[in-house]
Amino acid sequence: MTLTGRLKNTARAMLTTASNSAAATMDALLQLELSRELARLQADVRAAMPDNPASCGFKVYSQADEDGIIEEIARRIGIERGYFIEIGCGDGRENNSHYLLLKGWRGIWVDGDADNIAAIRTVLPLDGRLRLVEQMVTRENVGTIPTAAGSPDFGALDLLSVDIDGNDLAITEAAIKAWSPKIIIGEYNAKFPFPMQQEVRYDPQHRWKRDDYHGASLAAWVERLTPKYRLIACNLAGTNAFFVREDELAPFRLHDPAGLYQPARFHLTALRCGHAPSLSFLGDSLRTDARN
Secondary structure, three states, X not given: OOHHHHHHHHHHHHHHHHHHHHHHHHHHHHHHHHHHHHHHHHHHHHHHOOOOHHHHOOOOOOOOOHHHHHHHHHXXXXXXXXXXXXXXXXXXOOOOOHHHHHOOOEEEEEEOOHHHHHHHHHHOOOOOOEEEEEOOOOOOOHHHHHHHOOOOOOXXXXXXXXXXXXXXXXXXXXXXXXXXXXEEEEEOOOOOOXXXXXXXXXXXXXXXXXXXXXXXXXHHHHHHHOOOEEEEEEOOOOOEEEEEEHHHOOOOOOOOHHHHOOOOOHHHHHOOOOXXXXXXXXXXXXXXXXXX
């Protein structure tokens, strides 16, 4: 190689290194700012409503701060190792029940995407505390999920999470009739401030087109689930609402849903918890169960 060629390669390498270093610095600054914003929002919630579980949020394997909110709600109710069904589990790396499984919970993951199901089956043993169902869920078939999982009777359902970017509310209503879970986590469309009621027209074939036509507003959720369930919190990213069944409300102070509403802060979902999530720790945990 000529001297000129070597100099060009060296220059390219230096520019690449500088570019990578700058990108890493920008990413670190972004994570710092996101952490600060979440802490500030939690402090605001704590000052206004000291008992609001939204102030307890943190991320382990959830999309944003849901893991901490779920943990606090379950702690107050007295559920240490419960039973869940998560509809819209994705590929398992980031959802509302991965962390619960690591804490000893048991349950069923449901997703309609064959690639997500294949990714989970490749890594995890599924004949113990975790069962898996590939199913496009509708309000007509939601009640068949435990049967489809070939699941033994896990007992009363402690937690239901629904995140399918479409018929979430209609399917949750049908699931309530089937199982009456203690805790419900439902994705709401935070574009619409409280008390505006909006919901997609029910269509079993609905597929999200990655636009604003998805789900239902928080006010629609509250209107349809009250009084059997009461809104307890919304996560600070403005993605999920948390409801508790009326007979489990003693540990909670009820607040006006308008005050509990959180606007869309989807940028908070970019906040990371350590390195990229995987299914490896969960796989180890489930395999240990199988050996024991």
